[in-house]
Amino acid sequence: MSSAPGNPAAPAPAPSPGAGAAELLRRARLGHAASTGRLLSLVEQGGAPAREVARVALPLTGSCFTVGITGPPGAGKSTLTGRLVGALRARAARVAVLAVDPSSPFSGGAILGDRIRMQEHALDGSVFIRSMATRGHLGGLSLAVPEAVRLLDAAGFDWVLVETVGVGQVEVEVAGVADTTVVVVNPGWGDDVQAAKAGLLEVADVFVVNKADRPGAAQSRLELEHMLTTSRADRAWRPPVVTTVACEDLGSREFLEALNRHLTWSERSGQLVTGRTGRLWTEVESIVTARLLARAQVRLGDPQTSEVRSLLAARVLDPWTAADRLLDVTS
């Protein structure tokens, strides 16, 4: 339970409606979880209030490390993330977690249950866990995630862990928000990784073989090492392969050490700065693309398209020519 320093008995003030972003951020930096929670909601909603949050937060960003944790469903990512939080807390760090789950494409709703696996931290005022739904964003991560990370950075967290299921292109997206990308697999990973081979192998900075108490763990590790040798030999950073049994908190310390090794290398090689700058531009690209997509959908839904639709149905126009007409392009 959080309260203002120097006055532990007083209840924390509710984030009053209309409390501006600057005041909410001030309280967030003092550890008031409700204020941090409210700021994240404003970020998710977008629009003018989100811009105000971004404006006050930006000058206070730059000091936290971001770790992305991804991998096939069932690998134990949430449990492992909870253990990583514990290892970081042992070093007195303030840690925030964004646990991202997919929204239903049918209803737009979501069940966000990752935090169930991180309950040991429920009453630690220096740990902040937030569940986020993808809200229809193509590619698997909500468009608001990078801004949410910056907000948590500004609120004073030393580490932000972004945990999400890696299916399809998600692993690429996670790498787009993190200083260090962790890919979590289980023994017998071969099939899972083969399916998303290029994505998972390419983006990983650290590999974790979780549930390493299962048969085949040593073999899986060897196979991973072999694949890394053959397919990433030209890259400057060789991802370490760590084995863990997250449900028993085994290997958590080694996991944190592997993360720290990557971060140290990133800082020394300049990759940390290059990566962060590159990711900011990638984020701009994503936002521009999303906005253009929204405009296209408005254009396509316009009643004035009815003439083109009739000609299409009558097979007078082919789809490509129809599209040209809607875009006012003469080919």
Next chain:
Amino acid sequence: MGAPVTARVLVAKPGLDGHDRGAKLVSRALRDAGFEVIFTGIRQRAEEIAAIAAQEDVQVVGLSILSGAHVALTRKVMDALRAEGADDVQVVVGGTIPQRDVPLLLDAGAVAVFPTGTPLDDLVAAMRALTAGAARA
């Protein structure tokens, strides 16, 4: 570009009761109705529920209680929410609640009560009404 405002709710099981089938049914129904549902799992303490409600900035906390201790637990959760600075969270209670306890729960600060047997459609409609205008100021 503002995202459509999606209502976020917390489904929590305070106290010692471990039967979560009802809570899971309600969670799925709410998801199918377009809500984002954070589910805490069983055997939660009031302080934990309040901390989660604050972090997740939910509009509604739904307490699922089958143990009979609903009045005491609701009061504890209300107190914990206040201490956490999450005063504007609305609390609803569902479970094995006799009619005579409904006024006690409303008195304790709950805004709605759904005793076992409440049709899911009614529950979902009530939650929609509670979260209409979900945009945060």
